[in-house]
Amino acid sequence: MGKTISFTSKQHSWLFFTSSILVSFGVLIVTIGGSWDITNHLLNRPETFFSPPHAILYIGVAIALASTVIKFFSWKNFQNDIKSQHAKQVKLTILGIAILVGAGPFDFFWHSNFGLDGLLSPPHLFLISGMILCSTASMTSIVRHSNKKLSTNSYTPFHFLIIIGLLAVLLSTSGLFYSFSLPFSDTEHFNFNPDPMFAIAFTTIAFPFLFASILYLSSSFVNGKFGIASLVGTLFLIINASTSIAQNSFLIPTLGFYFLGVIPIIIFDAMLSNSKRKLQYIAGAIPGICFYFFYFPLITHTYNEVFSHQIVWPSMTALIYFEMLESVFPLVVVPAALAGILGTIFASKISQKLRLI
Amino acid sequence: MKKLFLYCAIAVSLMAYFSLTLFVMPPNFLEKPKLTPQPTLDVTLDKSKINLGQSFEIKITSKNIGDLADIQIVSIQFPNLAEIGNTVKITEYDFTQSPYYVLVGDEVGAEYTAGQKIVTAKYPSIEAFSRPINTGDQYHIGLQVTPESVGEFVIYVKSVILPHYTDLAHYPQSGILDYQGEYVKAYSVEVSNP
Numbered sequence: 001m002g003k004t005i006s007f008t009s010k011q012h013s014w015l016f017f018t019s020s021i022l023v024s025f026g027v028l029i030v031t032i033g034g035s036w037d038i039t040n041h042l043l044n045r046p047e048t049f050f051s052p053p054h055a056i057l058y059i060g061v062a063i064a065l066a067s068t069v070i071k072f073f074s075w076k077n078f079q080n081d082i083k084s085q086h087a088k089q090v091k092l093t094i095l096g097i098a099i100l101v102g103a104g105p106f107d108f109f110w111h112s113n114f115g116l117d118g119l120l121s122p123p124h125l126f127l128i129s130g131m132i133l134c135s136t137a138s139m140t141s142i143v144r145h146s147n148k149k150l151s152t153n154s155y156t157p158f159h160f161l162i163i164i165g166l167l168a169v170l171l172s173t174s175g176l177f178y179s180f181s182l183p184f185s186d187t188e189h190f191n192f193n194p195d196p197m198f199a200i201a202f203t204t205i206a207f208p209f210l211f212a213s214i215l216y217l218s219s220s221f222v223n224g225k226f227g228i229a230s231l232v233g234t235l236f237l238i239i240n241a242s243t244s245i246a247q248n249s250f251l252i253p254t255l256g257f258y259f260l261g262v263i264p265i266i267i268f269d270a271m272l273s274n275s276k277r278k279l280q281y282i283a284g285a286i287p288g289i290c291f292y293f294f295y296f297p298l299i300t301h302t303y304n305e306v307f308s309h310q311i312v313w314p315s316m317t318a319l320i321y322f323e324m325l326e327s328v329f330p331l332v333v334v335p336a337a338l339a340g341i342l343g344t345i346f347a348s349k350i351s352q353k354l355r356l357i
Numbered sequence: 358m359k360k361l362f363l364y365c366a367i368a369v370s371l372m373a374y375f376s377l378t379l380f381v382m383p384p385n386f387l388e389k390p391k392l393t394p395q396p397t398l399d400v401t402l403d404k405s406k407i408n409l410g411q412s413f414e415i416k417i418t419s420k421n422i423g424d425l426a427d428i429q430i431v432s433i434q435f436p437n438l439a440e441i442g443n444t445v446k447i448t449e450y451d452f453t454q455s456p457y458y459v460l461v462g463d464e465v466g467a468e469y470t471a472g473q474k475i476v477t478a479k480y481p482s483i484e485a486f487s488r489p490i491n492t493g494d495q496y497h498i499g500l501q502v503t504p505e506s507v508g509e510f511v512i513y514v515k516s517v518i519l520p521h522y523t524d525l526a527h528y529p530q531s532g533i534l535d536y537q538g539e540y541v542k543a544y545s546v547e548v549s550n551p
Contacts, residue, residue: 044488044489249425249489253385257377257382260377263371267371270363271367274363286371293378311472311473313427313428313471313519314489315392315520316520319388322386323387325379326383329379
């Protein structure tokens with residue numbers, strides 16, 4: 001009887017961990033669909049709600065929803081002390097998935113009544129908020145659940161599974177930041193476009209902060225083991241290249257330039273693995289400065305509003321981006337470096353808090 | 358010693374990265390895409406003379422015989438009309454985007470600038486468009502026109518590919534200029550009393 005209870009408890013523990021990974025995976029699929037959808041709007045101007053990127057997006061929602069249900073029932077069967085340890089994350093995941101699922105009909109209602117919406121609209125803000133809640137709560141569950149296994153000296157599957165959780169947070173938060181910075185929200189009925197000056201200030205601070213934070217967390221969660229931060233950063237580049245660059249045939253020649261971004265990511269990872277904490281913080285300036293390259297091509301539209309004022313045709317995106325490089329880069333390098341450093345300090349505090357509990 | 362080597366490698370790699378991304382690679386992308394898209398139009402009218410109350414049909418096939426581009430617009434204008442109303446009906450349409458009806462007084466782009474120069478529409482038109490537009494892509498629009506007055510019923514047709522790099526990116530390349538300062542080809546049907 002005792003053996004049966006022990007086995008069931010392990011099973012629930014395994015289910016809880018797997019479902020947390022799958023919630024993050026679902027959100028990751030949503031972010032991939034969302035990113036593809038933005039590019040699709042730029043290239044093809046789809047006129048219907050029923051498009052392939054929307055299908056991908058809602059498959060991701062379905063995965064996240066089903067996984068949340070499993071996560072909830074496995075959590076309910078935990079012993080009380082473990083149950084209370086994960087209670088907040090489970091509640092946040094449920095709240096996140098409720099918002100995420102509710103955003104679907106809300107989005108359809110919005111499309112039906114106001115035509116195609118822009119990037120920033122009430123249903124999209126709902127969707128992204130749900131994604132961030134779900135992904136953050138799931139990542140926390142994953143880290144807390146596998147804390148001891150992540151601390152070992154050798155690589156385990158947990159080291160690689162945590163990448164899904166981190167990527168989901170990185171991409172969903174990037175989506176939120178894009179909403180408040182890209183000028184894609186001026187539609188027939190509403191103009192939710194951000195003020196161009198606010199948009200460039202926000203982009204220059206928020207994206208470096210986020211990217212440096214997530215890379216720092218990727219390294220910190222695995223005790224500074226080299227490789228995981230590099231994988232998180234490289235997978236981000238691969239996803240962005242697949243959804244935003246490769247879809248636009250005019251941008252394919254820029255792929256070589258874009259993937260050079262792997263170099264500063266690996267350097268940052270190496271510094272996190274081999275340096276003392278203060279130097280690690282300073283190293284946050286590296287991914288901070290490189291945000292202008294990591295977030296190509298979409299940030300072209302943000303900076304164009306102030307620096308270039310051209311129509312950013314898909315065929316002209318690379319030209320406008322590189323034309324602005326020499327005027328934008330010197331202006332953003334210092335604030336972006338500082339934002340990167342602040343991001344690592346912030347991530348260090350978060351990491352300590354998560355791993356100590 | 359190991360750390361010194363690591364920091365040297367980091368410094369060299371960072372210098373290489375920023376040299377490549379800031380100085381070496383950008384010049385390769387700083388030229389306008391040397392693309393020369395070229396639209397053509399094949400326009401056929403099934404009748405040249407009709408009686409008032411009868412209809413005629415226009416069939417238009419657009420093609421891009423040049424390089425790929427972002428967008429191709431085919432504009433069909435009706436200089437005799439104040440509004441399209443029931444006079445013109447779309448009978449066939451396979452462009453990738455829904456047709457757009459330009460009303461008198463609407464603000465529209467001019468002189469092939471994709472909206473950077475704006476004029477006010479003096480007569481109604483229907484704009485059919487596809488995006489992106491690859492080499493060899495063909496699209497069709499068919500219209501049924503039932504004029505409501507006797508006389509010559511005139512139709513202007515043109516196609517523009519955007520962004521507009523060269524004179525090859527519009528069709529026709531000479532002839533009548535419309536209110537947008539863009540070349541059009543004119544077609545007409547004689548409408549008589551029965």
